[in-house]
Amino acid sequence: MKVMNLVQAINDAMDIKLQEDKSIVVYGEDVGVEGGVFRVTEGLQVKHGKERVFDSPLAESGIAGTALGMAISGMKPIIEMQFDGFSYPAFNQIISHIARFRNRTRGKYHVPMVIRIPYGGGINALEHHSESPEAYFGHTPGLKVVIPSTPYDAKGLLIAAIEDPDPVIYLEPKRIYRAIKQEVPEEKYQIPIGKAKVISQGEDITVIAYGAMIREVQKAMVLVKEKGISVQLIDLRSIWPIDRDTIGAAVRQTGRALIVTEAQQSYGPAAELISVINEEAFLSLEAPPKRLTGFDTVIPLPLGEKHYMISPQRIAWEIEKLVNY
Amino acid sequence: MFDIKTLESYQAIDNKLYQVMDAEGKLVIPKWKSSLDNEQIVQAYRDLLFVRTADMMAVAYQRQGRMFTYPPNLGQEAIHIAAGLVMQEKDWLVPAFRELGAWLAKGVKLSEVFLYFRGHEDGSRFQEANRVLPVAVPISSQLLHASGLGYALNYQGEDAAVFAFVGDGGTSEGDFHEALNFASVWDAPVVFVIQNNQFAISVPLAMQTRSKNLAVKGIAYGMESIMVDGNDIFAMHDVFSFARDYAVTNKRPILIEAVTYRAGAHTTSDDPTKYRTSEEEEEWAKKDPVLRLQKWLTRKKLWDVSTEEELIASYRKKIDAEFEIAEHYPEYNIDDVFGYLYEEMPDELKRQKNDYMNFINSSGGVK
Ligand SMILES: Cc1ncc(C[n+]2csc(CCOP(=O)(O)OP(=O)(O)O)c2C)c(N)n1
Ligand SMILES: [Mg+2]
Numbered sequence: 001m002k003v004m005n006l007v008q009a010i011n012d013a014m015d016i017k018l019q020e021d022k023s024i025v026v027y028g029e030d031v032g033v034e035g036g037v038f039r040v041t042e043g044l045q046v047k048h049g050k051e052r053v054f055d056s057p058l059a060e061s062g063i064a065g066t067a068l069g070m071a072i073s074g075m076k077p078i079i080e081m082q083f084d085g086f087s088y089p090a091f092n093q094i095i096s097h098i099a100r101f102r103n104r105t106r107g108k109y110h111v112p113m114v115i116r117i118p119y120g121g122g123i124n125a126l127e128h129h130s131e132s133p134e135a136y137f138g139h140t141p142g143l144k145v146v147i148p149s150t151p152y153d154a155k156g157l158l159i160a161a162i163e164d165p166d167p168v169i170y171l172e173p174k175r176i177y178r179a180i181k182q183e184v185p186e187e188k189y190q191i192p193i194g195k196a197k198v199i200s201q202g203e204d205i206t207v208i209a210y211g212a213m214i215r216e217v218q219k220a221m222v223l224v225k226e227k228g229i230s231v232q233l234i235d236l237r238s239i240w241p242i243d244r245d246t247i248g249a250a251v252r253q254t255g256r257a258l259i260v261t262e263a264q265q266s267y268g269p270a271a272e273l274i275s276v277i278n279e280e281a282f283l284s285l286e287a288p289p290k291r292l293t294g295f296d297t298v299i300p301l302p303l304g305e306k307h308y309m310i311s312p313q314r315i316a317w318e319i320e321k322l323v324n325y
Numbered sequence: 326m327f328d329i330k331t332l333e334s335y336q337a338i339d340n341k342l343y344q345v346m347d348a349e350g351k352l353v354i355p356k357w358k359s360s361l362d363n364e365q366i367v368q369a370y371r372d373l374l375f376v377r378t379a380d381m382m383a384v385a386y387q388r389q390g391r392m393f394t395y396p397p398n399l400g401q402e403a404i405h406i407a408a409g410l411v412m413q414e415k416d417w418l419v420p421a422f423r424e425l426g427a428w429l430a431k432g433v434k435l436s437e438v439f440l441y442f443r444g445h446e447d448g449s450r451f452q453e454a455n456r457v458l459p460v461a462v463p464i465s466s467q468l469l470h471a472s473g474l475g476y477a478l479n480y481q482g483e484d485a486a487v488f489a490f491v492g493d494g495g496t497s498e499g500d501f502h503e504a505l506n507f508a509s510v511w512d513a514p515v516v517f518v519i520q521n522n523q524f525a526i527s528v529p530l531a532m533q534t535r536s537k538n539l540a541v542k543g544i545a546y547g548m549e550s551i552m553v554d555g556n557d558i559f560a561m562h563d564v565f566s567f568a569r570d571y572a573v574t575n576k577r578p579i580l581i582e583a584v585t586y587r588a589g590a591h592t593t594s595d596d597p598t599k600y601r602t603s604e605e606e607e608e609w610a611k612k613d614p615v616l617r618l619q620k621w622l623t624r625k626k627l628w629d630v631s632t633e634e635e636l637i638a639s640y641r642k643k644i645d646a647e648f649e650i651a652e653h654y655p656e657y658n659i660d661d662v663f664g665y666l667y668e669e670m671p672d673e674l675k676r677q678k679n680d681y682m683n684f685i686n687s688s689g690g691v692k
Contacts, residue, residue: 033600034527055528057497058464086463089498124393124444128462265677295677297666302393302444303657306692307681313691317684 001183006176007040009151009184010116013158014041014078016188018048021076024162026053028063028080028116037082038118038177060086064093064115071167072101072109078162084119084171085128091136098167099142114161118174119147120212120262122309124302131299132263137169138239138272144168144193145239149214151182153237156191164193171239173211180215196243198250202230204323205256208247208273210236213260213310220315229323239269247273248280255286256322260315265293287325292318326360327563329571337540337550342584345559348612350620359559360566361410363627369558370622372406373615374633376426378640379435379647383442386648387593395442398425400556400588401520403614406430407561408518411569412488417478418457419471419489421464423520423587427488431457435644439651446661447654465495468504468517472578475513479576486572487515494525496542497533505546508578515578516568517543520555522587527600543580555583556614559621586612659685 004012018024026041026048032055035042045053056063060081067077081087087094094115102110121130137145144166148154154172161168199214200221209217214235221231232254234246251257257277259270270291277289292310300308327343335341347353359366380399386392398405401423409430412418418431429435432454441448441460449459461467471489478485495501496519508515519539523530536542543550549571553564561583568579586609590597597606622628663670663678685692 029525030527035599037526037594055532057533058494058525058528059497059499061499062497089463089466089500126394126462127460266673295662295681296674297662300657300662301441301446304444304446304662307657307659307662311692313688314684317688 002186003181004151004155004184005178005181006148006151006154006172007038007178009155010040010158010172011042011044012184013155013162014044015047017159017162018044018052020188023074024052024076024078025070026078026080027056029058029082030055031080036080038174040116040118040172041080060090061093064090064098067113068093068098068101068111071111071113076112076162078114078116081115081117083129084117084131084133087115087117087133094137094143095140099140102166103142110165111167112165114158114168114170116170116172118177119171120173120175121299121305122175122212124305127301130305132261132294134171134239135263135268138269142167144241145171146193146237147171147173147211147239148237149173149176149211149235150180151184153191153197153235155184156189157193157237159188160190160193163190168193171211175212176215191237194238194241194243196237196246197235198246199233199235200231202232202254204229204231204254205258205319206232206234206250206254207258207260207315207319208234208236209260210239211262213262216310216312217260217315219312220319223312223316224319227320229319231319236269236273242272242276244276244280247276251277251281251289252284255284256325257289258315258318258322259289259291259293260310261291261293262310263294264296265291266296268293287322290318290322326358327567332549332551332567335551337538337552337582338544340537340552342552342554343560343564344554344557345563346557346617346621348617350617350624357559359562361562363625365410367622367627369406369410370618370628371636372409372426373402373558373618374637375640376402376405376429377615378637379644380425382641382644382648383439384589384593386439387442391648391652392439392443394592394594396423396592397589398423400609400613401522401585402426403558403618404518404520404555404561404583404585407558407565408488410562411565413485414456415483415485416456416569417471417474417485417487419467419474419487420458420460421467421490421492421495421520422460422462423492424490427490428454428457433457435647436650439648440654443651445654445657448651465491465498465500465504467491469500469507471515471517472504472508472511472513475508475515475578476511478514479512484573485514486569487513488518489515490518490520492525493519493521493523493530493539494528494533495519496539505543505548505578505580509546509548512576513578514572514576516565516572517578517580519580519582520585521582522585524587524591524601526591526595529601538582540580540582548578548580550580550582552582552584555585556612556617558614558618585614588613
């Protein structure tokens with residue numbers, strides 16, 4: 001075991017896989033010499049060579065499209081979109097080709113690749129550096145979408161994503177890149193894609209969240225504990241495939257559900273989760289399932305983030321309202 | 326002066342760089358004359374000093390924790406001041422994010438620039454500046470807007486040009502190529518300016534392209550293309566004057582590659598020592614655009630360097646005052662988040678805002 005933060009855990013997963021599987025390459029903007037603007041690929045070029053870890057020209061559509069070519073011919077590219085907002089120029093390649101190639105060729109070709117994207121707000125960044133695009137990708141048939149919330153999960157989920165035969169969007173909650181440290185096994189292990197995790201058991205209410213919001217919910221849990229409320233916390237981990245069984249079973253136990261996402265509300269992941277809850281636990285519900293999400297607004301520049309980002313106090317407020325419904 | 330004849334002898338395909346004065350501020354084109362008079366040149370030098378001071382102070386404010394991420398302009402200021410001298414009121418300026426001097430020339434207030442980089446959208450409102458677009462963070466995306474603006478100028482029968490900026494790294498994006506092609510096919514009067522500062526964050530130009538220079542990219546789209554010394558304000562002014570005139574008269578786009586160097590970090594979050602040598606930085610420091618004009622002026626006895634310190638001190642006061650306007654801007658409130666999305670706020674947004682206000686009221690102001 002070794003103490004790591006998320007950045008180190010993600011780096012470690014790539015390092016292990018690069019070592020083990022020569023078909024893997026890592027590329028994107030500034031990932032080589034610089035080791036990425038967040039230093040997530042630091043040291044990988046020196047260790048594994050310029051042919052396997054390298055800087056590409058500045059073009060996201062180019063990065064994604066070329067990765068498809070590599071992937072269908074037996075390589076396994078891990079590509080980086082420098083920030084969430086810069087995955088949008090790659091949208092055409094991701095939605096129109098990467099997600100569909102298996103289907104279009106009736107299984108003759110498949111696209112084993114990982115698209116890593118630092119995402120989310122709360123870091124006082126410029127415009128287009130704080131987006132939560134998971135709904136776009138989760139909405140797209142043919143993609144898998146995962147989001148870790150701890151270093152342990154970050155490593156295991158990334159290894160699973162790299163070993164997955166299909167394209168995986170791997171969203172990295174940049175706000176907690178260095179905020180959480182944890183003991184992580186030094187060897188290889190997988191966290192299965194499509195499985196949520198029950199982080200803590202509780203009787204009164206189920207809260208479902210993922211990524212950087214997990215930590216905020218945990219802070220809220222401390223606040224409501226004083227009021228005698230016990231929370232069952234679920235880390236979704238996979239936006240898609242969604243873990244219907246775990247969600248259904250959990251809400252059947254508590255009868256109450258709150259979904260917390262930083263992503264804006266309409267047509268977002270929280271809406272999907274509430275549908276699943278209605279389908280799986282309707283008769284056990286003691287209150288209408290509730291979502292606490294980002295507003296349906298552009299995520300503001302730093303001075304406005306204090307309004308937009310969801311605080312533990314707001315989560316606690318919603319928990320209390322639901323429990324007292 | 327740079328005219329259509331000069332253009333013939335500065336073909337991008339021949340890799341020829343248009344330069345008027347060398348790093349020592351000595352003319353390399355014999356008998357060259359500026360279309361600017363001495364007074365205007367001295368004023369241009371003052372403007373260079375002003376933006377350099379403002380830019381360096383912006384970095385300092387960021388270091389003091391009074392501003393967020395900021396992209397320094399250091400070393401590239403001559404391009405912006407020269408563009409400012411040429412752009413007219415009815416011309417459009419379409420920036421990337423590293424053209425401080427050009428924004429100010431268009432009437433953007435320094436306090437607005439500071440406000441924006443302090444993290445407030447109101448800094449993009451440009452109360453008194455018209456025909457200048459806000460910072461475009463997604464690289465090269467703004468260039469297509471420029472081609473559309475150019476089409477609109479033609480359509481509306483206006484004799485004006487669009488000045489559109491992009492970096493060397495930006496020439497790799499698809500939008501760059503689409504924008505040049507559209508402007509050319511549509512005969513749009515756009516002056517495309519590539520600020521080739523040798524780097525896209527850590528990635529050097531050589532990893533961005535195998536073209537022998539960036540100006541040649543215009544040739545493929547059927548447009549005139551010129552490579553200029555971006556640290557030579559006379560050369561930049563000559564070429565911008567020609568390019569504007571050419572674009573407006575012929576209703577054609579034109580491409581300028583301004584060869585320069587990003588002397589500072591990519592942004593205040595970047596550490597260039599990871600990817601380039603101090604020898605390289607020192608080589609380019611010798612070609613500094615401000616120093617170069619200073620040497621020319623001094624030789625011509627148009628400038629007394631000993632007055633500079635006092636002048637800069639007065640600039641610093643002005644700049645501090647502008648910063649204070651930004652720093653004391655009204656508190657960011659919830660309407661700043663919900664505003665400006667639609668002409669009329671949909672009920673669902675009103676409901677979300679209300680929910681939030683209910684929480685704030687119940688929490689005693691805790692957000
Ligand atoms: C579409 C997009 N991808 C990535 C980025 C992140 N990014 C910001 S600036 C930059 C490098 C830009 O280089 P260049 O075009 O040469 O302009 P310079 O910064 O040198 O002025 C990158 C990759 C971005 N802003 N937009
Ligand atoms: Mg550059």
